[in-house]
Amino acid sequence: MSTPVAPAGRPLRVAVPNKGSLSQSASEILRESGYRQRQDSKELTLIDAENGVEFFYLRPRDIALYVGEGTLDVGVTGRDLLLDSRAKADEVLGLGFGRSRFHFAGPAGRFTDLAQLQGTRIATSYVGVVQSFLAERNIDATVTRLDGAVETSIQLGVADVIADVVETGSTLRQAGLEVFGEVILESEAVLITRAGSVPAGFDVFRRRIEGVLVARSYVMMDYDVRDEHVSAAVALTPGIEGPTIAPLRREGWVAVRAMVPRAGSQRLMDDLFDLGARGILLTDIHACRL
Ligand SMILES: Nc1ncnc2c1ncn2[C@@H]1O[C@H](COP(=O)(O)OP(=O)(O)OP(=O)(O)O)[C@@H](O)[C@H]1O
Ligand SMILES: O=P(O)(O)OC[C@H]1O[C@H](OP(=O)(O)OP(=O)(O)O)[C@H](O)[C@@H]1O
Ligand SMILES: [Mg+2]
16 A cells, blocks of 8 residues: 555545536546545545545535635635635635636626616625625625526516626527626636645645646657757757657657647647658646646
8 A cells, every 4th residue: 555645644624516517527636636536426525545635525605615714624616606705715726627707797788888787786696706896896786696597587577687607608698698898707616725824735735636737738749850850849849847859769860758738739740740750649648746
């Protein structure tokens, strides 16, 4: 059995969304980071003794509160939910999934400008975000908190305007609504800790997750190229610290290996080929520590 990586003290206590848009991707990134995750969505807690971590499956909206109070050490939640909660927790790492935009919306063609919010009735599940926004701009409006299906509140005459998460925009369209004004906030899943604190064992936890994020956004590129083209080729594939260049058992050629961003990597292969590189290979990275 391998040595536990966490200190011998109490385990790092991590809150993970139990349901909703963030739940599956959160468990996936933790599993890829080498942690045990629950097999059954009814499990509420899970101990990964080997890694010194205990997971608590909670509503994403409640996670910032637990972490802000210091009841739990680390949490995965949405940036919008963190801000809405006004909990004393810090965002320490964006996780790249659960992306959404927060917008005001109203009946198609009715509103064009956020100044028109003055005097309206606004329905939202994000009262904290909306009230902060209105207060910053000195806009006076009535805010009503709804749990979900916020779009229907206008049709039912409960509100004039809604403020909600928009991903594809299809829910708004189906309700005959459209966004107006600028994006209020761009959200994604984030890793949070209690404001100003670095819990014991958090560094390893964070490094593992960062390793997966890098592995998701980078690939490994290998190719062979003639000596005279190495400088031009390496300018295209500078790597992280610098590319590895190794002699090839063929006069006048070298082998190059470098990490490159996944986005644009096919185009990069075309450009390397045009430069005369051959044997160009692209492979996935599953984890890394940079
Ligand atoms: N299409 C989406 N709908 C709702 N939330 C989304 C969407 N895409 C990303 N998110 C993000 O997910 C988080 C909300 O998750 P939460 O689980 O509370 O709501 P949900 O996915 O609407 O689940 P449910 O309404 O079923 O409880 C927010 O951070 C939000 O920005
Ligand atoms: O822009 P879209 O891709 O349509 O996604 C956004 C919609 O999805 C969420 O609703 P959800 O399905 O969670 O239902 P709820 O309102 O009951 O929470 C959110 O509240 C929006 O209504
Ligand atoms: Mg919802």
